[in-house]
Amino acid sequence: xxxxxxxxxxxxxxxxxxxxxxxxxxxxxxxxxxxxxxxxxxxxxxxxxxxxxxxxxxxxxxxxxxxxxxxxxxxxxxxxxxxxxxxxxxxxxxxxxxxxxxxxxxxxxxxxxxxxxxxxxxxxxxxxxxxxxxxxxxxxxxxxxxxxxxxxxxxxxxxxxxxxxxxxxxxxxxxxxxxxxxxxxxxxxxxxxxxxxxxxxxxxxxxxxxxxxxxxxxxxxxxxxxxxxxxxxxxxxxxxxxxxxxxxxxxxxxxxxxxxxxxxxxxxxxxxxxxxxxxxxxxxxxxxxxxxxxxxxxxxxxxxxxxxxxxxxxxxxxxxxxxxxxxxxxxxxxxxxxxxxxxxxxxxxxxxxxxxxxxxxxxxxxxxxxxxxxxxxxxxxxxxxxxxxxxxxxxxxxxxxxxxxxxxxxxxxxxxxxxxxxxxxxxxxxxxxxxxxxxxxxxxxxxxxxxxxxxxxxxxxxxxxxx
Numbered sequence: 001x002x003x004x005x006x007x008x009x010x011x012x013x014x015x016x017x018x019x020x021x022x023x024x025x026x027x028x029x030x031x032x033x034x035x036x037x038x039x040x041x042x043x044x045x046x047x048x049x050x051x052x053x054x055x056x057x058x059x060x061x062x063x064x065x066x067x068x069x070x071x072x073x074x075x076x077x078x079x080x081x082x083x084x085x086x087x088x089x090x091x092x093x094x095x096x097x098x099x100x101x102x103x104x105x106x107x108x109x110x111x112x113x114x115x116x117x118x119x120x121x122x123x124x125x126x127x128x129x130x131x132x133x134x135x136x137x138x139x140x141x142x143x144x145x146x147x148x149x150x151x152x153x154x155x156x157x158x159x160x161x162x163x164x165x166x167x168x169x170x171x172x173x174x175x176x177x178x179x180x181x182x183x184x185x186x187x188x189x190x191x192x193x194x195x196x197x198x199x200x201x202x203x204x205x206x207x208x209x210x211x212x213x214x215x216x217x218x219x220x221x222x223x224x225x226x227x228x229x230x231x232x233x234x235x236x237x238x239x240x241x242x243x244x245x246x247x248x249x250x251x252x253x254x255x256x257x258x259x260x261x262x263x264x265x266x267x268x269x270x271x272x273x274x275x276x277x278x279x280x281x282x283x284x285x286x287x288x289x290x291x292x293x294x295x296x297x298x299x300x301x302x303x304x305x306x307x308x309x310x311x312x313x314x315x316x317x318x319x320x321x322x323x324x325x326x327x328x329x330x331x332x333x334x335x336x337x338x339x340x341x342x343x344x345x346x347x348x349x350x351x352x353x354x355x356x357x358x359x360x361x362x363x364x365x366x367x368x369x370x371x372x373x374x375x376x377x378x379x380x381x382x383x384x385x386x387x388x389x390x391x392x393x394x395x396x397x398x399x400x401x402x403x404x405x406x407x408x409x410x411x412x413x414x415x416x417x418x419x420x421x422x423x424x425x426x427x428x429x430x431x432x433x434x435x436x437x438x439x440x441x442x443x444x445x446x447x448x449x450x451x452x453x454x455x456x457x458x459x460x461x462x463x464x465x466x467x
Contacts, residue, residue: 001038001042002029002034002035002038002039003029005038005041005042006025006028006029006034006038054131054134057090057131058131058141061091061141061143062143064086066086066127066143066145067145067146067147068113068125068145068146068147070147070148070149070150071104071117071147071148071149071150072117072149072150072151072152072153073117073118073119073120073149073150073151073152073155074116074117074118074152074154075116075117075152076114076115076116077104077113077114077115077116077117078112078113078114079112079113079114080110080111080112080113081093081111081112083111090131090132090133091129091130091131091132092129092130092131092132093108093111093127093128093129094108094128094129094130094140095108095127095128096113096125096126096127096128096145097125097126097128098123098124098125098126099113099123099125101118101119102115102117102118102119102123102149103115103116103117103118103119104116104117113147117149119149120149120150120151120152121148121149122146122148123146123147123148123149124144124145124146125144125145125146125147126142126143126144126145127142127143127144127145128140128141128142129141129143153453153455154453157193157196157197157458158196158197158198159196159197160196160197160198160199161199162191162195162199162200162201162202163199163201166201168201168230168232168233168236169201170201170202170205170232170236171202172190172191172196172201172202173188173189173190173191173202173447174188174189174202174206174447175187175188175189175443175444175446175447176188176208176443177442177443178208178210179210180208180210180217180319180466181210181212181215181217181321182321183321183466183467184435184437184442184466184467185208185217185219185464185465185466185467186433186435186442186443186446186464186465186467187206187208187221187443187446187462187463187464187465188443188446188447188449188450188462188463189202189204189205189206189450189460189461189462189463190202190447190450190451190460190461190462191460192398192458192459192460192461193458194458194459195226195460197458201232202232202460203223203224203225203226203231203232203235203312203460204221204222204223204224204235204396204398204460204461204462205221205222205224205232205235205236205238205239205312205462206220206221206222206239206394206462206464207219207220207239207240207242207243208220208464209243209246209247211250214250214255214320215320215321216246216250216318216319216320217317217318217319217320218242218243218246218316218317218318218319219316219317219319219392219394219464219466220238220239220242220243220314220315220316220317220394221239221314221315221316221336221394221395221396221462221464222234222235222236222238222239222312222313222314222315222334222366222396223235223312223313223334223335223336223396223397223398223460223462224311224312224460225311225312225313225363225365226459227311228308228309228310228311228312229309230300230303230305230309230310231309231310231311231312233299233310234296234309234310234311234312234365234366234367235312235313237292237295237296237299237310237312238292238296238312238313238314238366239314239316241291241292241295241296242288242289242292242314242316245287245288245291245292246288246318249284249288254284257280258280258284261273261276261277261280262277262322262327262385263322264276264277265277265385266322266324266325266385277383278383281329281381281383282378282381285318285329285331285381286377286378286381288331289314289331289333289366290372292314292366293366293367293369293372296310296366296367297367307367308367310367311365311367311368312334312365312366312367313332313333313334313335313336313355313363313364313365313366313396314331314332314333314334314365314366315330315331315332315333315334315336315338315352315394316330316331316332317329317330317338317351317392317394318330319392319466324385324387325385325386325387325388326385326386326387326388326389327383327385328340328351328382328383328384328385328386328392329381329382329383330351330352330381330382330383331352331380331381331382332351332352332353332380333355333364333365333366333368333371333380334354334355334363334364334365334366335354335355335356335363335397335400336354336394336395336396336397336400337350337352337354337393337394337395337400337404337410338350338351338352338392338393338394338395339351339391339392339393339410339416340384340386340389340391340392340393341389341390341391341392341393341416341420342386342388342389342390343390343391343420344390346413346417347413348410348411348412348413348416349384349386350410350411351382351384352380352382353379354407354410356407390467391420391435391465391466391467392465392466392467393416393419393463393464393465393466394463394464395462395463395464396459396460396461396462396463397459398457398459398460398461398462399461399462399463401457401459402452402454402457403415403418403419403422404419422452423435423446423449423465427449427452428452428453429452429453431445431448431449431451431452432445432449433445433446433449435465435467437467446463446465450463
């Protein structure tokens with residue numbers, strides 16, 4: 001090796017070793033001192049080349065752009081550096097500085113950054129590393145990495161209190177729990193973020209009334225139209241007036257008649273019995289709906305306002321338990337579904353159709369006179385006699401839109417099963433609603449559950465569950 005190097009060195013300097021100098025050259029290249037010099041030169045050359053390769057590798061590292069995926073405050077985050085994909089097999093990672101106050105940590109074993117971010121911003125992290133071939137006492141190199149932590153979208157929404165001095169003010173959140181004989185009912189209504197953001201009012205409303213002495217229960221839900229200036233009062237009046245109607249309607253004669261018709265229907269499912277019961281339901285409930293409309297109209301006139309200012313939907317159920325099952329009558333106008341669930345049979349019966357799509361082309365309200373003259377008015381009423389059920393659920397579109405998305409899902413058991421699972425705590429926030437007869441505080445749990453996050457769905461939310 002020494003001889004080859006010396007010959008190449010002499011040739012590079014135009015020095016020729018002639019035949020007469022061969023013996024001298026042989027002595028020269030075997031001289032220990034010269035051999036040592038050659039070895040030193042070769043070692044220094046190698047060291048120099050290694051240093052150059054190191055500088056090139058570090059320069060490549062500096063130029064390689066590494067951007068961590070964006071994180072969001074409050075949401076679990078995990079990202080692992082793929083050393084093979086990054087072509088970093090020759091790198092020994094030491095630590096990542098800049099995570100100390102973010103809620104995230106770096107695990108050298110997994111090469112991963114994980115945790116739940118607590119602050120938002122454009123983070124400039126510093127990755128400290130060495131090349132594996134470098135000595136451990138070499139100061140670590142540094143590489144800057146960008147991590148964007150987005151704020152929690154929920155934090156961008158304001159919660160401005162509504163004006164309590166307004167004549168039609170109502171609480172921003174309302175909830176209740178009550179016994180209905182062998183069943184329990186829980187209901188909650190919450191002002192949507194779109195209203196809370198500017199100090200608007202809760203437009204939804206609900207009402208539960210149980211006549212313990214007769215066994216009948218009324219369940220009503222109403223959604224005030226956001227475009228109508230007094231719709232918050234319209235929804236309250238719709239629930240209140242239909243309850244007042246049944247208060248007056250339930251005379252001894254009426255109670256005896258409805259009991260007789262339902263028992264006859266149960267014992268004899270002939271056309272005559274069915275027609276008699278349907279006629280009674282249509283007359284009784286239809287008159288209640290019409291009276292509710294008229295009373296809202298009278299209220300509007302008394303206040304020198306337009307009936308349209310009180311636009312609101314209305315869905316209600318009149319229910320009683322008999323020895324042979326549950327008699328359930330219903331009416332609906334608007335876009336709030338009413339579903340009757342049987343977990344044993346894994347089935348759902350939709351008690352109404354929605355005023356969307358082919359039926360109406362848009363939402364209809366109890367305040368619209370044309371619903372009474374429409375040929376579809378009679379189809380808004382329903383009756384079902386069920387041996388039993390697991391859940392009877394009424395809701396406004398603030399629940400329907402995010403949880404069912406499309407009308408077709410309302411007839412699918414799987415969609416309602418997902419809702420029940422969601423209520424049981426299978427959701428992002430692990431918010432649980434305890435639907436058990438002996439449970440206490442279920443109404444507060446439901447009110448808290450209504451605060452779930454759904455992108456683009458920020459309307460008022462009202463949900464009523466009989467279980």
